[in-house]
């Protein structure tokens with residue numbers, strides 16, 4: 001990095017600690033290496049690698065950012081720290097659970113989606129040291145950066161729900177679409193269902209795609225109808241939340257659909273324990289004080305696990321009060337460290353955590369980072385756009401799109417709260433292609449432009 005650029009950044013970093021920042025660039029002896037620059041010639045400690053940009057997490061948001069940053073800044077400037085050899089298109093897991101797609105269709109190899117101009121560090125990040133602009137990895141590397149993008153996603157905490165690990169291991173009728181390892185249990189459970197309660201839950205924690213826990217319920221209910229099992233099944237949705245969906249326009253529609261299809265909705269019911277031996281699920285009724293519990297027998301139980309910020313992020317100085325990466329909700333810039341940015345599920349953007357949100361954030365974040373790199377104040381503003389294709393059957397979907405205020409922000413010039421076959425095909429057939437060919441390449445930043453065109457300019 002040119003000295004002048006460093007000084008500009010150092011000025012931006014005020015009043016934060018700037019000395020280590022400058023020292024790391026201009027005092028330590030440095031030599032060139034294939035991976036950006038090698039900062040130290042010391043032999044006792046591992047040599048830190050230096051990059052202009054380090055992206056932690058090569059999932060949806062991380063790859064979108066790594067692709068655009070490496071396209072703009074060139075080879076050797078961007079490193080991605082990502083331990084997984086496999087990359088998953090997670091939104092497809094709803095369809096896998098419903099028996100519509102094979103789980104292998106959701107899987108790619110990280111080496112095939114990793115931008116060629118990036119250096120892939122195939123390890124876990126284990127410690128953030130933002131005062132010294134470095135990240136430590138599981139292999140003992142110290143990776144230094146000028147700018148850091150954190151994109152680690154949500155951590156699944158299966159062990160935080162009593163009985164869940166055992167139930168997933170031992171009970172074929174307890175299933176979960178939230179992991180590649182468990183997603184194929186779901187359709188088998190649908191096929192093996194005989195009679196009784198089919199219960200669908202959502203955890204009392206932040207959750208990725210908060211619509212997914214109910215989408216699989218609609219697919220199940222439809223499957224039961226089509227396979228002469230419906231009259232032997234009580235289908236129910238148990239949620240700790242006060243409403244079936246966050247945005248009121250779509251919540252009203254989903255409640256109507258449940259009513260029409262005889263689905264029982266138990267709000268303010270929080271799953272606290274699974275007893276696989278007696279096939280019972282225990283719920284705390286959150287509207288009672290102290291919380292009463294109710295035990296429901298199940299024949300089939302779909303359980304997304306409790307989720308939260310990754311432990312290493314939570315334990316780092318980058319975390320906000322809830323443990324997520326603390327970002328400015330409009331720009332994506334960290335609230336304390338101006339050379340740190342965040343995208344996707346690991347951040348505290350107060351919107352629902354979806355790939356669609358990460359896409360829209362990536363458009364803003366590119367502009368924010370560009371401004372910061374050039375010593376300017378970021379002006380691009382993220383409006384909280386997120387989207388949830390609420391699949392209600394094998395040919396129908398309500399495409400929810402909304403903003404920070406939970407107000408609809410619909411792309412198409414028709415009422416998207418109606419169930420439509422076209423929206424189903426968009427979710428099932430168009431979006432996967434778009435994901436692999438545009439999203440992870442940083443070429444899809446959400447539908448804002450199309451929304452404007454389709455509304456003849458009369459849209460936000």
Ligand SMILES: Cc1cc2nc3c(=O)[nH]c(=O)nc-3n(C[C@H](O)[C@H](O)[C@H](O)COP(=O)(O)OP(=O)(O)OC[C@H]3O[C@@H](n4cnc5c(N)ncnc54)[C@H](O)[C@@H]3O)c2cc1C
Nearest residue numbers: 057059060061090091124125152153209344345354355356
């Ligand atoms: C069942 C299901 C259905 C969904 N449906 C939809 C949908 O219809 N529409 C939609 O828009 N979204 C949907 N989503 C949500 C969407 O998949 C996520 O919101 C999106 O993938 C978030 O992107 P991300 O980059 O924040 O996290 P991820 O894509 O999860 O990536 C996080 C990456 O960080 C890596 N990582 C974690 N810890 C470390 C570490 N210590 N060091 C380095 N790397 C690390 C992980 O290996 C991973 O590759 C769904 C998700 C699920 C599970």
